[in-house]
Amino acid sequence: MKKSFQSLIASVVVSASMTLSVAAQAHENHQHKVEMLPGLDQQQIRLADIEPLIRRVKRSEVITTKQVGESYQGRPIYRFSVGNGDTVVLMWSQMHGDESTATPALFDLMHKIEKDATWREHWADKITLHMIPMVNPDGAELAQRYNVQGIDVNRDARALQTPEGRVLMAQGRELKPDFGFNLHDQSRYYEVGNTGKPATISLLAPAFNHAKDINDKRHRAMQLIGDMKAVGDRIIPGHMGRYNDTFAPRAFGDNFSAMGISTILIESGAFPNDPNRQKARAVNVAMLIEAIDSIAGEHYAEQTLEPYHSIPMNNSNSFKDVILEQVLVRDSGHEYRVDIGINRSSDARQNGYIREVGDLSVFPAFDRYDTNEYVYQAGKAYELPASGEALALSHHEYLDLLKQGYTHFVGADAMLNVRTHLPVLVNPRDVPGSRPQQRQNATFLLNKQGEVALAVLAGVVIQLQ
Template identity: 45%
Template sequence: MLKQLSLWLALSAVLSGLATAADYAEFTTPGLAKAQITHSDIAPLITYYKEQDWLEVTELGRSVEQRPIYLIKIGDGERKVLAWSQMHGDEPTATAAIFDLLAVIEAQQKQQAATGEGGPAWLDDISLYLIPMLNPDGAERNSRFNALGIDVNRDALALQTPEGQLLMQAAKKIKPHYGFNLHDQNRYHGAGDNKKPATISLLAPAYNEAREINPSRHAAMQLVSAVKPLLDNALPEQLGRYNDEYSIRSFGDTFSGMGISTVLVESGGQYNDPFRQQARQINVQLYLSWLEMISTGRYRDFDLSGYNSIPMNNSGGMKDLIISNINLPQADGSGVLARVDLAFTAGGNGRGQAVLDEIGDASIYGGYHTLDASGMNYSPGKAYPLTGPLSLSAEKYLQLLADGYSHFSGEAGLLTNSSGLPVAINPRGVNKPWPQRRSTSTFLLSKDSAVQLAVVNGRLIRLADASLLDAFSGN
């Protein structure tokens, strides 16, 4: 009884938009909180839902490499909604959210079966169609593109890919009134000038070069306006608006031109959230809110002021690490030449090698990790030569850093690193007196002639306790 009550409370919170992470945990599909979601991850879920009688699962068709692409249908209402995810294979957040949505709906169905109440209020009015992974071959490669190297979201015009053909065929057969185009965006997008990540960005795509507003696009804008209060509460100053430049080859723009009220959802980065789980939760809440509003028509009560007030995405507005107020030395070491900020980004959407991409004034950027280095002096550090085998313990490494060695030179195979900390071997650009853009990400920071911090391959080490002050785990 207590477990049933707990489930009911969590379900009520999710449906009301007041859910916590603990509430969502009741409906979070296991195994999908990771950077890459492939067909093998969703196949067991598809098998499970095929056996349920409250929805229909059919195979829409096959990818280039003959992986199945599925269509899930829920309800038989007059208003038709089509949503698709992972048309870019390396953008999995919405795929996880779709299966969480199914878990919420299933809980509603079970509650209704047990009590006669609590079923989805929108179910009589809406037919919901879901394509949870349009590009399974790209997902397998963790790639934006399909197996032919084609961007499926640039194939709405030529329809050269089977994946694009299937999506277009589905749209023409279903004739949806509303479309949800579900993506992930680069974690370096900021929400306007807020110096915060755009954890969610929304857009009602243009249907022509002039970016005019016809009735279908107007409705899409109203849908965005209607959920803005929810997002402002859940993500203060972290909601962005995607660029609405017309793209004739893209599906969102094409569907908008076909009279489908289309909303683009882009899931972005968040602090200390390596696998975009907050964006995943927000996606579920967006879907539930829109289904309710489409069912009742309540979104029509909103004008476009909410949509137009959302700040535009600031491309490159976020950095992985910003170290500010570093003293750079005169060439002869006689004093301070300049005080600068250094900003780093890590390739692979936060999971690759960190590089220095900004020197000077980084005050316009937000950082996932920041450090004020006021009073600290920059030094490229010395190279410790590997002339024979070296087993590097944490204690030995910290002493080398304290002695002014920032990196190693020689044969990498001679070093056994047991310190648990990053090391740099033969790094580029460290033989310069000052940091070098796009190369130098290994150096020392000293105060009162004592090394306080070491930056090694863009990772920040505090010597006092051998801790890593950043976490380039990606978002």
């Protein structure tokens, strides 16, 4: 008897029951719950993270596993399949190695398929579903967008210079899917229109030519997105945008659309207080469940294009991670007030930088501070001992140094014994001087009534009063 991988299921249910779209409710009257497998709540997913799941799926009596190719460095690329229907659906994720939100979502979906036999039997004789959770395992290993050749796999649909791109195109040509789901991550700085809300999910039916014509296959993708939108509206109201549909002649989604595949792009983005994008992961699963139901029952055919066109366009690079409002700067006899916008990488302790200085009142931010009563102050460097015993930096001692005006250390790393959870900078580059500047390290102080009241260390804001 083959063993199911249901034993890995997390007990956490991340959303309330989600009903089908209005069109689907006429045919089905059951509810979906999104259950998420444990061990994948992290910003970067590598092949090693999903190998235990792959081994268990290989033993499944429901899902078949096939290695369809390998990466440039020889890592396997797997396809998982279920169903025997005439309508073929292909889903693929992580062709950009650092965009991994949908990879766990596909394994969550596979768990749902195994666990919920009633739901599966509803569509398995109508649909043949194929899933490729990790197209670019080498890029995933390095947490980078490109493969190890330095090529963007999603810009290789025509030249096919990458083994990963050749694998995906071979699957498209061999399987001839009716529907394709292209699963990506987008910048967390995307805003839904001008709403001030981050775009947690963005959807698109990609164009197949520069004119952005709508043929029957693209029309069908737009209709299906209309059904999927209803799910997003319930789970993340106001946090769903529409991706730019400018034709990209080298991209897989656009080329698959040109091949007659009704292609749906799902871009996973940010949600407040959710650094690992677990909200977007849950919405991916719920939308894919809805899409399978809609395709199986052809409910999308009843949908108009109004829901698709009603999705607000993304406002790219609008968000800032932090905005400090109306900071007073005194510099060489000049005095002026500015907003300071800060962005930071996923590792905010090391890579926060000043994104913009000036009037930022029109921009949204994940964290916004009213600093009207604060004065900008450049941080001082604390020189580490050249020899002897290393400086033991406790949390309390570090706070004292910050209050004295020290924001970073210079010298040998080995001469500092860090015992605090706060960011500690040793020999940082581009620390601001007497006035904050764009692209500089976001490391400085804010003074209030003659005392250091707030420290910014590589973009991390620390209240000292």
